[in-house]
Amino acid sequence: MITVSNLTHRIAGKDILHDISLQIPKGQITALIGPNGAGKSTLLSAIARLTPHQTGQIMVDELEVGTSASNTLAKRLSILPQVPEIAPRLSVAELIGFGRYPYHKGHPTKVDRQKTDEAIVLFELDELHSRPLDTLSGGQKQRALLAMTYAQDTEYMLLDEPLNNLDISTSRSLMQLLRRLAETRGRTVVIVLHDINYACSYADRIVTMKDGRIGRCGAPAKIVDAGMLQHVFSTQAEVHIVNGRPLIEV
Amino acid sequence: MPGKRLVIMTGLMAVCMVFHMTLGTRGSWDFVLPFRGTKLAALLLVAVAVSTSTLLFQTVARNRILTPSIMGFDALYVLIVTLSVFAIGAQSYGTLPPMVQFFLSLAIMVAASMLLFGTLLLHRKEDIVRMILTGIILGVLFRAVNSFVMRMIDPNEYSVIQTSSYARFSRIETDLLGISAVLVLITLALVWRMRHRLDVLALGREAAINLGEDPRRDTVQILLLIAVLVSVSTAFVGPVAFLGLLVTSLTHVITPTAHHAILLPSAALISAIALIGGQTLLEHGLALSTPLAVVIDSFGGILFLFLILKRART
Numbered sequence: 001m002i003t004v005s006n007l008t009h010r011i012a013g014k015d016i017l018h019d020i021s022l023q024i025p026k027g028q029i030t031a032l033i034g035p036n037g038a039g040k041s042t043l044l045s046a047i048a049r050l051t052p053h054q055t056g057q058i059m060v061d062e063l064e065v066g067t068s069a070s071n072t073l074a075k076r077l078s079i080l081p082q083v084p085e086i087a088p089r090l091s092v093a094e095l096i097g098f099g100r101y102p103y104h105k106g107h108p109t110k111v112d113r114q115k116t117d118e119a120i121v122l123f124e125l126d127e128l129h130s131r132p133l134d135t136l137s138g139g140q141k142q143r144a145l146l147a148m149t150y151a152q153d154t155e156y157m158l159l160d161e162p163l164n165n166l167d168i169s170t171s172r173s174l175m176q177l178l179r180r181l182a183e184t185r186g187r188t189v190v191i192v193l194h195d196i197n198y199a200c201s202y203a204d205r206i207v208t209m210k211d212g213r214i215g216r217c218g219a220p221a222k223i224v225d226a227g228m229l230q231h232v233f234s235t236q237a238e239v240h241i242v243n244g245r246p247l248i249e250v
Numbered sequence: 251m252p253g254k255r256l257v258i259m260t261g262l263m264a265v266c267m268v269f270h271m272t273l274g275t276r277g278s279w280d281f282v283l284p285f286r287g288t289k290l291a292a293l294l295l296v297a298v299a300v301s302t303s304t305l306l307f308q309t310v311a312r313n314r315i316l317t318p319s320i321m322g323f324d325a326l327y328v329l330i331v332t333l334s335v336f337a338i339g340a341q342s343y344g345t346l347p348p349m350v351q352f353f354l355s356l357a358i359m360v361a362a363s364m365l366l367f368g369t370l371l372l373h374r375k376e377d378i379v380r381m382i383l384t385g386i387i388l389g390v391l392f393r394a395v396n397s398f399v400m401r402m403i404d405p406n407e408y409s410v411i412q413t414s415s416y417a418r419f420s421r422i423e424t425d426l427l428g429i430s431a432v433l434v435l436i437t438l439a440l441v442w443r444m445r446h447r448l449d450v451l452a453l454g455r456e457a458a459i460n461l462g463e464d465p466r467r468d469t470v471q472i473l474l475l476i477a478v479l480v481s482v483s484t485a486f487v488g489p490v491a492f493l494g495l496l497v498t499s500l501t502h503v504i505t506p507t508a509h510h511a512i513l514l515p516s517a518a519l520i521s522a523i524a525l526i527g528g529q530t531l532l533e534h535g536l537a538l539s540t541p542l543a544v545v546i547d548s549f550g551g552i553l554f555l556f557l558i559l560k561r562a563r564t
Binding site: 049086089090 | 312452456
């Protein structure tokens with residue numbers, strides 16, 4: 001379980017995150033939704049120690065973020081930032097291999113190679129295997145980055161808008177894969193999503209954010225309604241229930 | 251494939267070294283061998299120090315145009331030497347053993363570069379243009395203060411530091427060869443131990459943290475190593491403006507890889523071939539009509555302009 005308590009983050013006198021307390025249960029997909037600038041990315045960065053947090057406490061199981069050894073955390077939790085800055089000359093296989101770095105520290109073993117190959121197959125990157133990253137399309141690059149995060153083999157995966165640049169078929173197969181990881185291997189996924197319909201279809205739990213604060217949280221069927229959309233996104237949209245899951249009219 | 255290229259370059263370097271030792275020798279080998287040998291060793295040290303410090307800097311700055319000399323590292327070292335002479339006086343400075351002179355400058359250099367470049371790199375925004383401008387302004391500032399101080403001191407003192415302010419490959423002071431070799435070897439050993447960590451750092455700050463590294467701590471350590479390497483090379487041959495850029499650019503063409511385990515030796519070999527080969531060619535082929543520093547800086551300068559223009563267009 002990830003437990004965030006009383007987390008506040010200010011930049012230049014402005015509260016980006018305001019006294020956030022949140023629990024993210026294990027083995028589930030938790031979707032973070034909210035308008036641009038709500039603080040979703042900042043919250044993920046703080047949990048993944050990319051942004052040092054100023055006040056409050058973040059615990060990943062028994063590990064406290066900020067005091068625990070970074071390498072120990074790297075085997076427990078991985079993050080895929082929204083716009084990862086990545087070396088353009090790396091090949092796809094090399095990039096995915098870096099996901100194993102916390103385990104092998106530069107001297108890959110047989111297990112590391114197996115996990116890398118597994119990620120390549122799972123994300124259907126076989127044909128792109130030795131292509132340099134700067135020759136890939138946006139969607140292919142995104143898949144390679146996701147495969148690297150997968151190869152890191154951590155219990156917790158934080159993904160910041162991973163569906164950017166992906167077409168509907170890749171998006172759906174990615175979300176189905178994440179579902180499988182959560183259900184069969186007990187992986188915990190925290191994912192920032194812009195498309196609420198994806199959140200409704202695939203997430204176990206939705207956490208809404210606005211202006212650096214946490215709003216309503218819960219199962220999609222319980223919290224997604226016209227009132228929530230009006231309150232969080234200031235937009236009037238109708239919500240239908242299809243197969244027990246909310247579907248938002250766009 | 252990079253392995254094969256490394257072998258070829260090692261062979262090429264060996265050929266350059268043999269030519270350097272044997273071309274145009276007159277007189278007794280007992281004199282020639284130690285004399286040319288020490289010069290060769292000094293050139294090798296400088297070559298490796300320049301290539302390694304440049305690669306390290308480009309990795310932490312995540313940029314292939316910036317180099318320590320473009321950022322004013324070696325201008326800073328020259329300034330430190332000038333200021334020490336100015337502060338202590340040439341007479342007393344001259345009586346200090348060369349070892350003390352060197353370590354004094356080295357200590358100040360490490361502290362000053364941590365202060366200047368540490369803050370620059372750790373608080374940088376991802377803004378290359380600003381980094382280049384800051385570096386060039388720092389370099390110009392160091393050189394300007396340097397020549398200002400040189401004008402203020404009396405002519406006798408001036409002669410002590412004049413040699414340290416210009417690049418020179420023909421007359422290398424070898425008093426410090428032993429201790430410098432030890433320093434450079436220790437530094438290189440530390441860099442080699444970091445080679446996999448450097449690969450991860452090159453992925454960027456966020457990816458490095460995600461993979462369990464601490465980019466802040468690593469940047470500080472790497473700056474320290476750069477300061478030592480630049481000090482040694484500048485103490486030997488003075489500031490060399492564009493050698494590092496030339497070498498690393500060639501390295502990325504000849505051995506295109508992201509692995510420092512290959513990049514580091516590859517750059518060192520290219521650098522050694524350029525320096526030893528170039529110096530031998532100029533001394534014996536062209537009778538030293540053009541100093542090597544001028545040749546390297548002309549090519550390097552053109553390359554620098556080319557890289558900036560290419561970047562500006564994309």
